[in-house]
Amino acid sequence: MKIGVVGLGSMGYGIAASLLRAGHEVVSADVNADAVKRLRAEGGSNEDIAAAAPKLDALVVVVLNAGQAEEVLFGKDGLVGWLPGDAVVMLCVTVAPDFARSAAQKCAQSEVLFLDAPISGGSVKAAQGKLSIMASGTPEAFIRARPALDAMAETVFELGDTAGAGSAMKAVNQMLAGVHIAAMAEAITFGMTQGIDPETFINVIPRCAGTSWMLENRAPHVVSGDFTPHSAIDIWPKDLGIVLDAARASKFAAPITAAALQQFLAASGMGLGREDDAAVAKVYARNAGLTLPGAGN
Numbered sequence: 001m002k003i004g005v006v007g008l009g010s011m012g013y014g015i016a017a018s019l020l021r022a023g024h025e026v027v028s029a030d031v032n033a034d035a036v037k038r039l040r041a042e043g044g045s046n047e048d049i050a051a052a053a054p055k056l057d058a059l060v061v062v063v064l065n066a067g068q069a070e071e072v073l074f075g076k077d078g079l080v081g082w083l084p085g086d087a088v089v090m091l092c093v094t095v096a097p098d099f100a101r102s103a104a105q106k107c108a109q110s111e112v113l114f115l116d117a118p119i120s121g122g123s124v125k126a127a128q129g130k131l132s133i134m135a136s137g138t139p140e141a142f143i144r145a146r147p148a149l150d151a152m153a154e155t156v157f158e159l160g161d162t163a164g165a166g167s168a169m170k171a172v173n174q175m176l177a178g179v180h181i182a183a184m185a186e187a188i189t190f191g192m193t194q195g196i197d198p199e200t201f202i203n204v205i206p207r208c209a210g211t212s213w214m215l216e217n218r219a220p221h222v223v224s225g226d227f228t229p230h231s232a233i234d235i236w237p238k239d240l241g242i243v244l245d246a247a248r249a250s251k252f253a254a255p256i257t258a259a260a261l262q263q264f265l266a267a268s269g270m271g272l273g274r275e276d277d278a279a280v281a282k283v284y285a286r287n288a289g290l291t292l293p294g295a296g297n
Contacts, residue, residue: 129152175257233273
């Protein structure tokens with residue numbers, strides 16, 4: 001397939017690389033010209049994505065948020081209007097279910113297929129082509145997207161024939177993931193107040209009932225003092241904001257999610273927004289007068 005990928009961040013770049021490895025032709029776009037240049041050096045197409053749009057079989061959108069997705073797809077230079085009628089748009093961004101439904105309707109008006117396809121698994125699994133994808137869309141959209149899905153994902157959950165279901169499931173996942181990261185940060189710093197150093201924490205807790213995938217993935221970042229962003233702090237005010245907006249619309253109380261959001265907002269307010277989301281531990285450390293491992297913490 002000839003596939004466009006818009007957004008070459010930590011997840012998007014891995015997706016593009018996995019598509020290339022599977023033998024697809026990949027045309028890319030990103031505000032970071034160096035990322036595009038790097039992908040082209042690794043075998044990506046040298047075509048401009050706007051020029052390539054009328055020839056694309058699929059367009060994978062992995063930008064930061066709904067606003068960026070709206071601009072890429074339907075803005076002044078939106079790509080949907082240039083795609084051929086049998087192309088499929090795969091929206092991999094974490095967005096509100098209502099946005100996914102609206103995007104599907106707009107694509108249908110242009111006779112373009114649409115798959116609501118948020119992703120999970122982190123940058124490592126994206127690079128390995130082993131993501132989990134929570135997808136919903138018409139049977140025709142699934143059929144058209146299948147070669148790309150096979151290259152990107154280890155598991156594709158088919159959640160129905162209507163856009164919005166995939167994004168709803170992603171909201172549930174993000175509720176848990178955000179809470180688990182904040183809980184990890186709280187637990188690892190609480191342990192420090194009790195004389196348990198972070199390294200001992202990660203040697204013990206992953207073998208006990210209190211563990212989680214997020215704890216096992218993020219706690220080592222705290223221990224190493226390396227907060228190079230694989231998933232940044234500033235992602236969580238957006239994602240947990242989507243969760244709480246949906247909860248509010250359903251008159252559903254989500255107090256634990258709200259408490260986790262406040263910790264990420266505090267971290268962002270401390271200037272940590274571009275650091276790895278495990279840096280939320282610095283909020284707890286600051287408040288408790290603790291010194292985390294690693295220089296500058």
